[in-house]
Amino acid sequence: xxxxxxxxxxxxxxxxxxxxxxxxxxxxxxxxxxxxxxxxxxxxxxxxxxxxxxxxxxxxxxxxxxxxxxxxxxxxxxxxxxxxxxxxxxxxxxxxxxxxxxxxxxxxxxxxxxxxxxxxxxxxxxxxxxxxxxxxxxxxxxxxxxxxxxxxxxxxxxxxxxxxxxxxxxxxxxxxxxxxxxxxxxxxxxxxxxxxxxxxxxxxxxxxxxxxxxxxxxxxxxxxxxxxxxxxxxxxxxxxxx
Numbered sequence: 001x002x003x004x005x006x007x008x009x010x011x012x013x014x015x016x017x018x019x020x021x022x023x024x025x026x027x028x029x030x031x032x033x034x035x036x037x038x039x040x041x042x043x044x045x046x047x048x049x050x051x052x053x054x055x056x057x058x059x060x061x062x063x064x065x066x067x068x069x070x071x072x073x074x075x076x077x078x079x080x081x082x083x084x085x086x087x088x089x090x091x092x093x094x095x096x097x098x099x100x101x102x103x104x105x106x107x108x109x110x111x112x113x114x115x116x117x118x119x120x121x122x123x124x125x126x127x128x129x130x131x132x133x134x135x136x137x138x139x140x141x142x143x144x145x146x147x148x149x150x151x152x153x154x155x156x157x158x159x160x161x162x163x164x165x166x167x168x169x170x171x172x173x174x175x176x177x178x179x180x181x182x183x184x185x186x187x188x189x190x191x192x193x194x195x196x197x198x199x200x201x202x203x204x205x206x207x208x209x210x211x212x213x214x215x216x217x218x219x220x221x222x223x224x225x226x227x228x229x230x231x232x233x234x235x236x237x238x239x240x241x242x
Contacts, residue, residue, distance in 0.1 A: 007046075007049075023216065030189045030190070032182075068081070078108060088145045096132055096134070182205055207222075209223050
């Protein structure tokens with residue numbers, strides 16, 4: 001069976017710095033893959049390569065067997081890759097509903113007009129923002145902006161969803177709700193790559209983990225095996241409380 005997403009020897013260099021170095025992995029349809037590693041290991045750069053924000057220096061990325069790594073970001077979004085960002089990126093001139101509608105209009109499965117309004121309201125409710133559709137996003141808290149960004153990513157019904165530390169900064173109650181929301185998305189059969197430092201979320205949500213360190217892949221396998229790997233412990237976890 002063709003993988004939902006395939007990364008083959010992906011490399012990204014910035015001058016003399018190699019941020020991603022010959023990294024390869026597959027993501028199966030309906031799988032939730034955790035992409036983990038210490039700060040500066042190349043995880044966000046990898047998401048940028050998949051989403052088209054950056055072009056690989058070498059290597060190839062394919063969506064259901066179709067090469068996408070030579071396409072601009074907006075075409076990759078239309079093909080079915082949607083994402084959230086480590087530092088939230090909302091459209092400050094629009095309200096919450098308008099932000100989500102942008103995902104519906106420009107994403108993979110496009111909708112317009114009344115249909116897009118209805119979808120945006122439903123998704124805002126799903127992420128915990130019911131009744132806040134007409135609130136300006138620049139008046140929202142950071143956490144609520146993250147919710148808007150997730151709703152926007154979902155609005156195009158993506159084939160692959162990239163979550164870049166979406167759970168970061170949540171308080172314990174919000175974290176519990178956030179994990180439950182991502183679990184619901186997984187149970188829908190969505191294909192998700194999740195960059196995350198919250199180990200409770202990695203353990204409870206992920207089917208598999210890929211671990212990066214200094215731009216290289218150092219482990220790939222089921223969660224408990226990977227988290228128990230001495231090289232992973234040394235590079236990322238540090239100690240039992242990491």
